[in-house]
Amino acid sequence: MIEFLRLALQRKQEIPETLKGDFEKYYKAYQSREEDGLLTNNTLIKVLYQKDKTRFRIQWNQNNNIASIEQEQQDGTWVNTTGDIIQRFPVRIYSQKQIFELARDPHSLLKIIDEAPEVDYHTWEEQWREERTRYLSFCARAREIEAGLAGEIRLKGEFEDTKRKLELFEKLGHANVLKIYHRRLRQRHGLEKWEESWAKTGNLIRSIAREIIPPLVEDNLFEPGDSLERNILDEIGKISERLKSIANKVEELAAEADRIWNEWLQIKTGSIWMKSVEEAEAKYKELTDKLKEQGVNNPDDYSMLVKRLQDLEDRIKDMDLRRRNLEDIQNQKTQSKARLIELRRELTERRKRFLNNVLRNNPYVQIEVIPYAAKETVEKELREILGRESGFERDIGSIDGEGLLGQISWENPEAGIEIIKNQIRCIATGQACDYEAKDSRFVNYLQKRPPETFDYLDCWFPEDSLEVRYSTTSNGSDFRSIREGSPGQKTAALLAFLFLYGDEPIILDQPEDDLDNQLIYNLIVTQLRKIKPNRQVIVVTHNANIVVNGDAEYVVSLFMINGQTYKRCEGSLQKEKIRNEICDIMEGGRDAFKLRYRRITIGNE
Secondary structure, three states: OHHHHHHHOOOHHHOOHHHHHHHHHHHOEOOOOOOOOOEOOOOEEEEEEEEOOEEEEEEEEOOOOOOOEEEEOOOOOEEEOOOOHHHHOOOEEEEHHHHHHHHHOHHHHHHHHHOOOOOOHHHHHHHHHHHHHHHHHHHHHHHHHHHHOOOHHHHHHHHHHHHHHHHHHHOOOOHHHHHHHHHHHHHHHHHHHHHHHHOOHHHHHHHHHHHHOOOOOOHHHOOOOOHHHHHHHHHHHHHHHHHHHHHHHHHHHHHHHHHHHHHHHHHHHOOHHHHHHHHHHHHHHHHHHHHHHHOOOOHHHHHHHHHHHHHHHHHHHHHHHHHHHHHHHHHHHHHHHHHHHHHHHHHHHHHHHHHHHHHOOOOOEEEEEEOOOOHHHHHHHHHHHHOOOOOOHHHHOOOOOOOOHHHOOOOOHHHHHHHHHHHHHHHHHOOOOOOOOOOHHHHHHHHOOOOHHHHHHHOOOOOOEEEEEEEOOOOOOOEEEHHHOOHHHHHHHHHHHHHHOOOOOEEEEOOOOOOOHHHHHHHHHHHHHHHOOOOOEEEEOOOHHHHHOOOOOOEEEEEEEOOEEEEEEEEOOOOHHHHHHHHHHHHOOHHHHHHHHHHHHHHHO
8 A cells, every 4th residue: 555655646766776676566567366466457546635725636547547636626526737746745655675775875865865945956956957057068168269279379470471571572662652551451441340330320229219119008908998997098108109209219319320320431432541542552553563564573462461461460369359258268167167066065065954953962863974975876977977887997996996086085085086087187188197097098098088078077076975873772872883783773773864854744664673662662652753743644564552652643454355455444542443453453462462461560560
């Protein structure tokens, strides 16, 4: 039944990988009695969930052809509604095996911690992805600009050579003509660029004028015959007229801009400067004709060199602009990387604050967040970034071993990770660094990787690790690593945390397994009584302590016949039938209960 709830409430993904095979039969339809499946092709699961004084019905079947969520109306009918089941209907479901696996795999426990509102991992992840995208974009844009700057030195050299050749022409006795022509040509070129920058000002202003006038209000929104609505329509009309007046004034500005343009063309055409341009061109033509007649150099060389010099000058100016843009992008890239580091630190701090608040003075368990110390996943993460699942073991290395990863100091893992990143970049670019690769093939491999590989490397920060410690005395003293604990001690430590965390409904399947009766009472029973006023708790159990001393408010007794589960009775502890059922099923009957009680207490009398 618990697993059917998990299926309908879409919590299958919470099952650890190591247990998925054990739980598969709960989610599979069987075709014959020899198969393990517990469902049929026609199985329909419905879960009632009440929140904010409204009842919802969550439904599931094999074909997924029914409404997943329905909401109850005031008249008792149900209507379809939408939403994400996991987000809208929070719940915690844990089996004993699942809790034990959480103790073995701190990374799975970290996922549970991240779901806490105080950690708010989903919002953090959105911010992280957005900032990482910005950083990767800056990296790509910087490379694009750098590629465009590759020929800068060559262009500047060609510019100097062309400039010297022109100086040779000017030394032929026609320096003044050539200098004036060159000067006027550059002036005309610059003037034409200036004209291009504002020639369409009139059209631009007209487009603004068109944007000022708002569209008409829809006819069917107001009734002109209604005096109240007529009043607002009149006000709308007045505002529209005032906006039209503004638009007309803007149109006048556009016409004024056109007049300025036309006046400028007339001024330029009739200016002394334009006459000097025409005069310089005429003298230049006369000069080139003479040079051609005399056979002194190719007269076309000069015009070609003048044009080439102008082109080179424009390209060098563009290079200078690109370099300034590159500096801006590099600054933004640096700021973005700093923001990524800040965000990653913030996630660790959120986790720490949450655990400190939840487990403060807890007598059973302590959980410490160790930044970037998930040793079990760090090698896999680095290999995924480098695009190499295996190989190069001596250079990539391993945690607490050799190679790059072996250099990480876990006293300051953030600094160690940054050192590794820099070393990998140095190897890839052929720069000297304080790490000497052991395999030349590793060097060749890195040098052939696309540059995006190293952008993602910059964004890599290993996952945090959790150090879980349990109290051997269950009274807040003598804490030891959970790795040293017995199955019962591990279960107790994790239960102590799971009980305190969250306010959503929690469903537990036989939490008493691996626990002695004293732990059951001191931990489970005590915690149940504390949390149930503010949190719905559903427990599947065979332990009378949990039901009776945990002060269960509603008890359902089930029994099985021929593989089918049936309900025997249900109700509160105040019902005699329920009390008798607890005594018979969990205590072995009244006689067995009395006999056990007498034998235990007689020695104390």
